[in-house]
Amino acid sequence: MDMVGVVYMSRSTRPMQSDDLDRLLMDARTYNAEKDVTGVLLYGASQFFQYFEGHPADVEDVYERIRRSSLHQQLVELERRRVPQRFFHKWFMGFRDAPASAIQKLSQQRWMHEIPWAEDHSATSPGMQQLMAFLDTGSIEDA
Ligand SMILES: Cc1cc2nc3c(=O)[nH]c(=O)nc-3n(C[C@H](O)[C@H](O)[C@H](O)COP(=O)(O)O)c2cc1C
Structure with a gap:
């Protein structure tokens, strides 16, 4: 069965303390586990970046x-497409602190939207590759 992946960034409506993030993640993970939705959330300097x-x-x-949450605003979708496989098998929502510069760089990567007549559905977008590199190494090459 097809899988879909979504990437977006948004701004928190107020600076998130670690308690706020814990509460958000607890709530998100409970729901995601019920739905078998996996992914990762980055946060730094009032900027959210999420893949699910x-x-x-x-x-x-x-x-x-996510769209309904009052905790953030200015949601910008960067990618929404069929994905060839699940990237995060065990993370009902992983979390990383990220410097604003890393989120900025990720947002400037090439992300893919579904273009049925032109896309190679099996390809992983350059943006997704950079997200994986960031999780692996903690840094991102310039776009
Ligand atoms: C950045 C961000 C990421 C979120 N990710 C998820 C998620 O992965 N799964 C989920 O069910 N809800 C997610 N939510 C929604 C929250 O779990 C929850 O609904 C929210 O914290 C409560 O928002 P409220 O204060 O507007 O009621 C997310 C919310 C935000 C702001």
Whole structure:
């Protein structure tokens, strides 16, 4: 069955303390585990960056909850497409602190939207590759 992945960035409506983030993640992970949605959230300097993946209907449910949250605003979708496989098998929502510069660089990568007649569905976007590199090494090459 097809899997869908979504990438977006947004700004927190107020600076998030670690308690606020703990609460958010606890809530998100509980719901994501029910829906089998996996992914990772980055936060730094009032900037959120998130990737989440799962079966289309489940991703829609989670996306709706995310869009409704009063904790952030100015959500900009960077990628939304079928993904060849799940990237985060065990993370119902992983978390990393990230410097604003890393989130800025990630946002400037090439992300892919579904273009049915032109896309290679099996390819991983350059943006996704950089996200993986950041999780692995803690840094990002310039776009
Ligand atoms: C940056 C961000 C990421 C979120 N990620 C998820 C998620 O992965 N899964 C989920 O079910 N809800 C997610 N949510 C929603 C929250 O878990 C929860 O609904 C929210 O903290 C409560 O928002 P409220 O204060 O507006 O009621 C996210 C919210 C924000 C702001």
